[in-house]
Amino acid sequence: MTDQWRDLTELELMGSAAEFDHGEAAYPPNLSQRILIAIARNSLLSRGNMRKILTRLIIRLGGGKPLDIEFRGCKFRISGRGNLVEYGLLLRDDYNQPDLDFLLEGLKQGDTFVDIGCNIGLYTLPLARRVGPKGKTICIDANPNMTARLKWNAQASGLKGISVYTTGVSDISGRANLKMRKNDLAIVRLEESADGHFPVRTLQSIIEQENLTKIHALKIDVEGHEDKILVPFFETSAAEILPKRIVIESVQAGCQRVFKQNGYILVGHSKNNQFYLKSD
Secondary structure, three states: OHHHEEEOOHHHHHOOOHHHHOOOOOOOOOHHHHHHHHHHHOOHHHOOHHHHHHHHHHHHHOOOOOEEEEEOOEEEEEOOOOOHHHHHHHHOOOOOHHHHHHHHOOOOOOOEEEEEOOOOOOOHHHHHHHHOOOOEEEEEEOOHHHHHHHHHHHHHOOOOOEEEEEOEEEOOOEEEEEEEEOOOOOOEEEEEOOOOOEEEEEHHHHHHHOOOOOOOEEEEOOOOOHHHHHHHHHHHOOHHHOOOEEEEOOOOHHHHHHHHHOOEEEEEEOOOOEEEEEOO
16 A cells, blocks of 8 residues: 555665764663563564564663664664564574574685675675675665665674665666655665666676676565566576575565576475575
């Protein structure tokens, strides 16, 4: 429904937020927050709608200020303002652990990881730690708020080799208008238009710009637009560059076809995603 979406403000389009003007560890959790976080992380209450309620309560206990936390050895600044990934990171040590473990398996120093729909870096940062400064982590998201937060989190974590693209991704390059979901600052919608205010690129163009010749793993979460992004990439790319591992939320007819043609096997799944492995 159209009333679920709104235009981004000028500051949101710039990816600007006051909490990211402050240095690393500026917002450590206080005692009350630490107690509630510990209770949540050892309780089923940290799941479902309770995540939103608990996160907002924890933020209020800190006077509405953000929180600096660690997840898998990486630093994240949590704003608590409508982002389900932030809620999960704050309240669950094992948040999306099966997905991360699948992507990390076999990942070596110097490898390449591509994250489409990167949000604040849930996947990007732990994988960037593994591949090290000689590896490459390519992060793509149409939401300037999320890419700005990811850049801050990566810098605070001391991570190198991360390239961040604030752009929409589709089957052709062009322009689009950007809308944000009213109840979640992380979710945006692209309305492709020749005179739109926001860039749209193909995955192929980004891969070429980065001079990639091999991808170890790819994660994609783009609200049902996987076919428009992945099918052209698979149909025009050399077999050597195709990722060995894929974590994907929605597998439509096009992706099913190109995955089968290129020897991918469904080897597992989590609550939200499916895991594909390229057979040798």
